[in-house]
Amino acid sequence: MSEPANPNTPAWRRADRPAAVPSACATAEDVLAALLDSVEGGELHVRPLRALLDSGRFARFTEIGLALRRAFRDPSRRGYFIARMKPHLRYVIGLLPASIQRHGMLPPEPAPPAPGTLELEQVSDAELRQWLVDDGSLIYGEFQRYELENYFDAIRRYVAPGGEMMDLGSGLGKVVMSAALALPFARCTGVELMGYRHGMAVERRARLLDRAQGLLAALSPQGVDADAPLALPFGHAATLRHLLALDARIVLREQNMFEADVSRASLVFIYSTCFAPLMDALAAKLARELPQGCLVSCTTFPLAHPAFRLLHHFPSNSVAWTSVFVYQRMGPADGPAPQPVHLYAPDPDEWEAGVRAEWERQDAAPA
Ligand SMILES: C[S@@+](CC[C@H](N)C(=O)[O-])C[C@H]1O[C@@H](n2cnc3c(N)ncnc32)[C@H](O)[C@@H]1O
Structure with a gap:
């Protein structure tokens, strides 16, 4: 699944590959791949x-x-x-x-x-x-499945086992659920303002957990060994507990992101393409509340704040159709904001x- 190893010399995916077939799951890695491919998209969802x-x-x-x-x-x-x-x-x-x-x-x-x-x-x-x-x-906008895979490849070298990934404005939960499957976070939390979107994410999460239970039961009717090794698709090592604990590892909240507790986050993901007017306030909140070292990634608009060091700027049409920025929370939170370079x-x-x-x-x- 994961060809491009080095974000400096990437071979980014340009389209979705065929989805893994659940009925062909012979190993726990196959189950994981089938679950990952089953996470539903949302761009064309019907809004009430x-x-x-x-x-x-x-x-x-x-x-x-x-x-x-x-x-x-x-x-x-x-x-x-x-x-x-x-x-x-x-x-x-x-x-x-x-x-x-x-x-x-x-x-x-x-x-x-x-x-x-x-x-x-x-x-x-x-x-x-x-x-x-x-x-x-x-x-409503989101990464295509192949763009999300590119994104996971882009950040995998910064991701250590444990920690909490947060998606601020998590919509239908695609990124939260995909990250919980693909990466070794202890917890992935989505924060979504709109009630109907949160509700749809909750339903999708329930379907994912059912599928996981069904596929694991079919793989090993006598029950699986929680300590058995499981290779994650972007190069991290885990155990089967990664899948068995999915229920606790995927958290969805109906909440305004400006009121969310981000103090334990290790990666904050923001699909910020529609957030031009919110970026300054968002940068100020994250600078105030994130722990040192936390990663923040956003799309289209940069985080113009001295508390964040830019680790990578992936230009549009590399990782995804639009720019992807990856920052790390560093240094002092106060002081004058630098002149934004990519102001919209x-x-x-x-x-x-x-x-x-x-x-x-x-x-x-x-x-
Ligand atoms: C472009 S969508 C991205 C969804 C998801 N992060 C993804 O990438 O698939 C942005 C989401 O942010 C939500 N949103 C907008 N303002 C918000 C706020 N203040 N707090 C929480 N969510 C918000 C919108 O309702 C929308 O679902």
Whole structure:
């Protein structure tokens, strides 16, 4: 499973290999490979949108989103749309917020608009900025299976047996469960804000534990020896206890990551591609609370804080489609933050040109 040994001279995987077949498990390593390949992805998961959008945090999300989308779609308000969006480009991933795109999550426009419908002119700059942050957190992105394998290869030399891996914003739990199987952590903890995502992760965890029990029972109907050696797929040595204790080793919490206890973490994973507006606050929390030596990895945006030493920057299209940064918690937590080198600051003129080109494409397309 693990060809690239050295992150300095890597041969990164570019696609998923065929998944291991559970019925062909002749060894505990086969069981482990089958379990790892069975961890479910989540990018295309169905979201319970109505309930989510009507719930507290997103109560005005639909109303403001529809106002923004109407301004975007109205040819006479294009200049106004550009002017309102330009101050907030730091909060927009890509050209346009996901929710106002053609296949975005907002409901269709009621026709004709109901009396008293909110218009963008009535939405303050602060509300619009918060809407863009919420829009980013509704997006769901994750590594493909082969990218996760590349990532495990990239970090394996830093990972010592024991310790706790934490995924801040763990979504449906794919990284937490995969790490618990593939790497020798004593515990892998996922922290997820959105209740329905946490709920789906809990169900997936239960299915994984059932599968593990079934495959181990089929492998050795008389019971397995917990002390029997087990070679982990990225080069670490373990015993069968690694699989027998999966239940205790995978922990999922429904919690805001800013309230999570990270004080015992040895690796913090953050798929931070949608977290542009959160990165500074996240870096400050991690600098304050992580133990010395803890590893932190994040995607797309760097951690600009003097408490973190960059160990590796894997550029986009190496480990994964986007940049992956690996840091270590070092030195003092206070002091001035260094000038961020990869600050996400889209060029306003380029952005405007991109949006206007999108309008031209739409105008030229048949209705
Ligand atoms: C891009 S997804 C990544 C999921 C997972 N880490 C993975 O890589 O497969 C980011 C997740 O972070 C969650 N999230 C956003 N803000 C959060 C917060 N303040 N606390 C906890 N989770 C948060 C989102 O709900 C989403 O599920």
